Amino acid sequence: MARTDYDVVIIGSGVGGLTCASLLSKEGLRVLVLEQSHRIGGCCSNYDHEGFKPDVGAVFVIGHEMYYKLFELLGLRLEDYLEYRLIDPVYDTILDDGTRVLLPRDVDEMAEVVGSISPADVEGYYSYCADMQKIFDVYRAALDVPMPSLAEVSRPAYLGKVAARREQLPAFPVNAWLATRTLDRVVNRYFSDDRIRLMFGWENLYAALPAHRCTGLLSNVTYMGRMGYYYPKGGMISIPKALRRIMERFGGEIRFSTPVEKILVRNGRAEGVRLADGTEISAGAVISNAHSRTTYLDLVGEQHLPYAVRRAVKNQPCSIPAPTFYMGLKQKMDSVRAHFTVLLTERHKFDNVWYEYYDKGLLYRPDDAAFLVSCASHDDPDLAPAGKQVLSVIYIAPYRLKYHRWDDIADEWAWECISSLDRRAFPGLCENVDWMDSVTPVELERRLRLPEGAFFGLEMSGGNMGPFRPNYRSRCVKGLYLTGQCTNPGGGVPLVMLSGIAASSMLVNDLAAGQT
Amino acid sequence: MKSSLKMLALLLLAAGAVGYLMGVRLDEERRGRVMKLLSEAREMPFRVFV
Numbered sequence: 001m002a003r004t005d006y007d008v009v010i011i012g013s014g015v016g017g018l019t020c021a022s023l024l025s026k027e028g029l030r031v032l033v034l035e036q037s038h039r040i041g042g043c044c045s046n047y048d049h050e051g052f053k054p055d056v057g058a059v060f061v062i063g064h065e066m067y068y069k070l071f072e073l074l075g076l077r078l079e080d081y082l083e084y085r086l087i088d089p090v091y092d093t094i095l096d097d098g099t100r101v102l103l104p105r106d107v108d109e110m111a112e113v114v115g116s117i118s119p120a121d122v123e124g125y126y127s128y129c130a131d132m133q134k135i136f137d138v139y140r141a142a143l144d145v146p147m148p149s150l151a152e153v154s155r156p157a158y159l160g161k162v163a164a165r166r167e168q169l170p171a172f173p174v175n176a177w178l179a180t181r182t183l184d185r186v187v188n189r190y191f192s193d194d195r196i197r198l199m200f201g202w203e204n205l206y207a208a209l210p211a212h213r214c215t216g217l218l219s220n221v222t223y224m225g226r227m228g229y230y231y232p233k234g235g236m237i238s239i240p241k242a243l244r245r246i247m248e249r250f251g252g253e254i255r256f257s258t259p260v261e262k263i264l265v266r267n268g269r270a271e272g273v274r275l276a277d278g279t280e281i282s283a284g285a286v287i288s289n290a291h292s293r294t295t296y297l298d299l300v301g302e303q304h305l306p307y308a309v310r311r312a313v314k315n316q317p318c319s320i321p322a323p324t325f326y327m328g329l330k331q332k333m334d335s336v337r338a339h340f341t342v343l344l345t346e347r348h349k350f351d352n353v354w355y356e357y358y359d360k361g362l363l364y365r366p367d368d369a370a371f372l373v374s375c376a377s378h379d380d381p382d383l384a385p386a387g388k389q390v391l392s393v394i395y396i397a398p399y400r401l402k403y404h405r406w407d408d409i410a411d412e413w414a415w416e417c418i419s420s421l422d423r424r425a426f427p428g429l430c431e432n433v434d435w436m437d438s439v440t441p442v443e444l445e446r447r448l449r450l451p452e453g454a455f456f457g458l459e460m461s462g463g464n465m466g467p468f469r470p471n472y473r474s475r476c477v478k479g480l481y482l483t484g485q486c487t488n489p490g491g492g493v494p495l496v497m498l499s500g501i502a503a504s505s506m507l508v509n510d511l512a513a514g515q516t
Numbered sequence: 517m518k519s520s521l522k523m524l525a526l527l528l529l530a531a532g533a534v535g536y537l538m539g540v541r542l543d544e545e546r547r548g549r550v551m552k553l554l555s556e557a558r559e560m561p562f563r564v565f566v
Contacts, residue, residue: 292566312562355545463556468563475565 004282006032008507009273011260011299012289014042015058015493016483018243019070019500020287020507023150025250026074027508032281033252034273036259036449041240042289043448043455043485044493046376049435051385052328053235054392056448057455058493059374060087060339061230061239062221065143066494070501072147074246081242084230085379091225092338094425095195096346102338103199107226118193128190128200132223134171135178141167151512154505178216184351186216194347202344202370205396209320210354213461231339231379239493263288263299263480270300270479285479285507292316292458292470292486293451300477309476316464319491320358321441321453323397325414328435329389335426336389341373343424353396361402363413366420371395373421388434393417399441399452406440414438456491457484465490472503473510481507 007029010017017033018040025031039045043057061067061084071078089102101113107129115122142162152158178186187201203221204214232238244254262274263286272282288295296305296313305313344350349368357364372394377384384390395417414436422429441453458464469488474480483503485491539547 296566306565308562308565312559312566315559316563316566317556355548359548461556463560464563468560470563470566 004272004284006030006281006283007511008032008285008287009034009281009283010287010289011263011273011295012036012042012484013040013240013244013254014289014484014496015044015240015243016485016487016496016500016503017042017287017289018240018247019497020289020483020504021252021254022074022243022246022250023501023504024507025247025252027150031247031252032283033247033254034258034260034275035254035256037447038256040244040254040256041237043450044236044240046235046237047326047437049326049328049437052326052388052390052435053376053383054326054390055236055374055376057322058236059376059392059394060236061232061493062224063139063494064228064230065140066497069143069147070497073150073153073501076246081245082238083233085233087229087231087339087379089338090229090340092341093199094341094343095198096344096349097195099195103225105226105228110226114196118191118196121191121193121196124190124192125196129223129226131174132220134174135220136223136227138165138167138171138175141165150501150505151508152505154502154509175217178219181216182212183214183216183218184211186219187211198344198347198350202342202350205372209459209461210351212351215462233380235376235380235383260299262301263295263477265300265304265477268304268476268478270477284511285481287481287483287503287507289484290449291451291454291484292482293318294449295482300480305476317459318452318454319456319459320396321399321444322394322455323440323444323453324392324394325417325436325438327391327393327418327433328384329391329432330434331387331432332389333426333428333432336373336375336378336391339375339378341375341425343369343371343373343421345370358396358398361398361400363397363401363404366417367424369395369417369420371417371421373425393421397441399445406442410438410440410443411436457486460490472499473506
């Protein structure tokens with residue numbers, strides 16, 4: 001085989017790309033990561049504006065057992081690279097009728113909160129917890145299986161061993177029931193009060209789908225809050241930074257502000273990349289951490305794709321964007337009582353957002369909007385200048401607006417939302433804003449090169465999962481691998497890590513078999 | 517054979533008519549959902565090649 005500049009070139013320094021980079025560097029391969037921007041992390045990163053450091057994209061660590069599995073594969077101790085803090089209370093929740101409650105992590109304390117809003121739902125809550133615990137036990141048991149070598153991770157023998165655990169049996173009926181229902185139906189079965197239903201049903205937004213299109217399996221995300229949401233010291237960017245340190249320790253390289261213009265494809269095979277400045281870098285294999293649409297249509301080029309692939313990539317629906325505005329506050333506010341504050345509307349309005357506004361390209365009144373407010377400096381004061389505070393406010397809005405252009409209304413819209421937050425949750429907020437940055441879906445697309453600002457890559461509905469989601473090993477370009485939220489199992493840091501492990505494992509096996 | 521083919525065609529025609537009538541009666545929101553599901557089902561076979 002001809003000598004190449006690198007064994008593997010990885011496009012993008014998101015969590016998926018860096019997971020691959022660290023694992024493959026450890027395997028002794030010559031790895032180069034190319035990042036288009038000057039920041040590491042992609043959708044798990046942060047901004048730094050005069051000491052205000054809000055998270056970009058991912059805002060907390062959930063399912064951190066997966067992180068341990070990655071470090072097990074790397075042969076390293078997670079504690080040597082990352083320091084977590086438990087987020088408790090999990091949410092400060094504000095309902096439409098003015099009810100404001102801190103949701104604790106503890107199951108029994110949470111039952112008291114449920115009882116204070118709807119006493120009739122306490123029994124349903126315990127039944128919900130019992131069922132979700134069964135699923136959680138399966139997840140834990142699967143992760144208890146010791147990690148084999150990287151090459152073996154994607155082999156049927158190991159996957160079979162994980163799947164055939166005895167712990168699966170008690171959870172099978174619950175899992176089957178959840179898998180065949182939508183989230184709203186699941187939540188409705190356990191709870192009768194609309195406010196409680198909303199409290200247990202809104203987190204489907206982390207999967208970027210409305211509850212009526214979302215699999216019931218996601219109902220355990222809310223339960224995982226009871227098991228613990230964590231926040232790393234230094235913010236979410238600490239995760240990609242840790243992976244970068246590991247990669248460099250094993251000899252991998254990274255270049256910033258180096259956008260890739262094309263993946264070089266000859267005779268149906270990826271042979272390297274061409275940078276925006278015209279430099280060509282040859283490689284035995286290319287891993288793309290970019291969106292599948294960017295990878296195939298822009299980087300590979302339509303001329304190298306068969307009709308079916310072109311059509312699938314063009315028509316596969318993107319996830320919803322997660323537009324955000326960031327605020328640096330002049331001084332800390334006592335009304336910010338938890339790391340996360342959730343403002344929910346009346347349930348009917350919340351569901352209607354999809355049909356009446358989102359699908360039609362309209363913006364709702366900010367007073368009718370739901371917001372997730374994350375205060376990074378609540379658990380790590382170093383993420384804001386002394387005595388100040390930093391907030392990220394995430395909301396739902398469509399990429400295409402029917403009557404406006406996002407660039408024309410970005411700041412005006414953000415200030416309307418800030419006024420609403422001032423009235424509904426944080427009195428005095430408007431006067432307290434020192435710095436504000438409104439990142440609309442269009443701006444997200446520009447800054448992170450995300451088609452349609454799709455923060456979760458592709459939609460995570462049934463028709464876009466499993467065999468219908470882009471494969472780790474490209475089926476039409478040899479030597480090209482994909483990782484990140486556009487591959488299985490989807491968006492979210494631990495899931496993207498899993499995708500990185502799977503893609504790396506396949507690549508290592510292909511290299512061993514001389515297939516790439 | 518011929519009569520069973522005729523019967524099959526008739527059944528398909530009747531199913532189509534019933535489906536059409538049900539579709540016409542759906543409100544805009546539900547119709548939108550059904551159309552989205554149908555278009556998803558049409559595209560799914562292509563996705564396995566990516």
